Amino acid sequence: MVAPAVFPSFQHAYAAVLRHVTEDYEFANSARDNDSHEVIGASFRLTDPRQRALYLMSRPVNPVYHHAEALWYLGGLRNLDLIGHYASRRRADSRDGVTIDGSSYGARIFAPRPDGAPSAFDQALELLKAEKDSKRAYLPVFEARDLDEIGHPDLPCLVGLQLLARDGRLHMVAYMRANDANRGLVCDVYSFTLIQEFAAALLGLRLGSYTHHVGSMHVGLRDLDRAGKVLDETAAGPDTTLRFAAPAMPAGTSWKHIRTVLEHEELLRTNRVQYTPGDVAALDLPLYWQRVLLLFEAHRQLVNRPADQVDQRLLEALEPGARWQFERRWPTRVAPREVA
Template sequence: MIAPAAFPSFQCAYAAVLRHVTENYTHVNTARGNDSHEIIGATFRLIDPRQRALHLTSRPVNPVYHHAEALWYLGGLRNLDLIGHYASRRRADSRDGTTIEGSSYGARIFAPRPDGAPSAFDRALELLRAEKDSKRAYLPVFEAGDLDEIGHPDLPCLVGLQLLARDGYLHMVTYMRANDANRGLVCDVYSFTLIQEFAAALLGLRLGSYTHHVGSMHVGIRDLERAGRVLAETAAGPVAAAPLFPAPVMPADTSWRHIRTVLEHEELLRTNQVRYTRADVAALDLPRYWQRVLLLFEAHRQLVTCPADPVDQQVLEALEPGARWQFERRWPTRVATGVIA
C-alpha cells in the first residue's frame, strides 16, 4: 500500500495534480460533451489545510466566491440567492431557477432533517464527543436516488466527508466521484478544508491533515492552454510550494453564532441594503478573522455589485493580505483606481 502524496499547501498540490493529469492521463473522456483528459483514482493529502488559497498570476481566483460557497454550505442552503449572486454560472445547475438540488452539499450536511432531527454534521460531532476514536463520523452527500434520472443536470460530485479525531487533531477525508482539476477542485478544497477547520473549532481540537480522494480526476481539453500557463509558472518548484502569505487562522472559539452573524450581514450587503466602512465592521461583535470575511463581501459590493460607486480604499487595505493580492489580480484597474476598467 502506497501512502498518498503529501503537500505543504494546496497550491503545491494543485500544480502537482494538474501536471499529473495533463501529462499522464490514461483516458480521453467525452461524458455529456465535456471532453477531458482523465486519471482514474487520484489522491493527495494536505499537511496544513489552512494553506488552502491559490496565489498564482496565471490562475486568478475570486476569494469572495470561495467564502460565499463555504458559507452557503454551512448555512445548509439550497436557494440560488447567495451562490447565484457571486457566480451566475451556478444558475445553470437549477431546474426551477430558484434552488439547486445536487451540488447544494450543505443542505445534505448541515440542514436539520425534515422530522426535526439534528443535522448529519451535528450528529457526527456528537458521536466524536462521545467516542473520540470513532471511525463512524461520516457525512454522506451522494444518495442512491441521485441516479434515478439519466442526464440529471446537477448530480453531486461529492460522495461524502469523513471526520477522524486522533491524538488531539481533527483530520478529514473527502471522497469525490469526479473532480475537474483546473476548476472545481480549487473551490472544493477551499470549502471543505474551511468546514474541517470549523468542525475542529467546535470540537476543541487542533487542525489535522486533509486527504482528497477522487474517482475521476480530469482536466477539460478546453482548459489545457490555461493549465499550461499554471504549469509554466509553477515549474520552478518553490513558487508552487511556498505560500506568499501566512494563512489566516480561524479563532478557536468560533461558533455557529459567528456563522449566522456573517450570513445575516452578507445578505444585507448582497441586497445593497447597507454600506459598511472599515470602522462599521470593526464595531461588530465578531472576531477579526470573521470581520475580514465580511469585508470581502463589502469590497465585492463596491467593486462588482455597485460599480458606479467609489471604492473605499480603507476597506481594501483592511482585507487579509492574501485576499487583497487576489483582488488586485482579479480586478486590477478597479482596485488600483476605484473606477470601472
C-alpha cells in the same frame, strides 16, 4: 499499498495534480460532451489545510466566491439567492430557477433532516465527543436517488466527508466521485478544509491533515492552455511563487459567528447596508470573520458602483492574501498602490 502524495499546501498539490492529469492521463473522456483528459483514483494529502488558497498570476481566483460558497454550505442552504449572486453560472444548475439540489452539499450535511432529527454534521460531532477514536463520523452527500435522473448536470460530485479525531487533532477525508482538476477542485478544497477547521474549533481540537480522494480526476481540453500556464509558472516549484501566511480561524468560532456573518452578507448582497472598516470592527465578530464581511462589502461596491474603484481603506483592511487575490481578480477596479 501506495499512500496519497503529501503536500504542505494546496498550491503544491494543485500544480502536481494538474501536471499529472495533463501529462500522464489514462483516458480521453467525453462525458456529457465535456472532452477531457482523465486519471482514475487520484489522491493527495495536505499537512496544513489552512494553506488552502492559491496565489498564482496565471490562475486568478475569486476570494469572495470562495467564502460565499463555504458559507452557503455551512448555512445548509439550497436557494440560489446567495450562491447565484456571486457566480451567475450556478443558476444553470437549478431545475426550478429557485433552488439547487445536487451540488448544495451543505443542505445535505448541515440542514436538519425532514423528520426533525439533527443534521448529519451535528450527529457526527456528538459521536466524536462520545467516542473520540470513532471511525463512523461520516457525512454522506451522494445518494441512490442521484442516479435516477440521467443527463441533468446538477449531481453531487462529493460522495461524502469523514471526520477523524486522532491525538488531539481533527483530520478530514473527502471522497469525490469526480473532480475537475482545473476548476472545481480549487473551490472544493477551499470549502471542505474551511468546514474541517470549523468542526475542529467546535470540538476544541487542533487542525489535522486533509486527504482528498477522487474517482475521476480530469481536466477539460478547453482548459489545457490555462493549465499549461500554471505549470509554466510553477515549473521551478510552488515554493518559488508568492505565498501569504494562512489566517487561522479563531478557536472560539461558533455557530453564532456563522449566523452573524450570513445575516450581514445578506444585507450587503441586497444593498441594504454599506459598511466601512470601522462599522465592521464594531460588530461582535473576531477579526477573522470581520475580514470576510469586508470582502462582501468590496463585492457590493463592485456590483453597485460599477464605474468606481473599490474603497482603498477597505482593501487595506482585508486579510493580505485575500487582498492580493482581489486585486488580481479585478485589477481595473483597484487603485494602483503608491510606491514608498
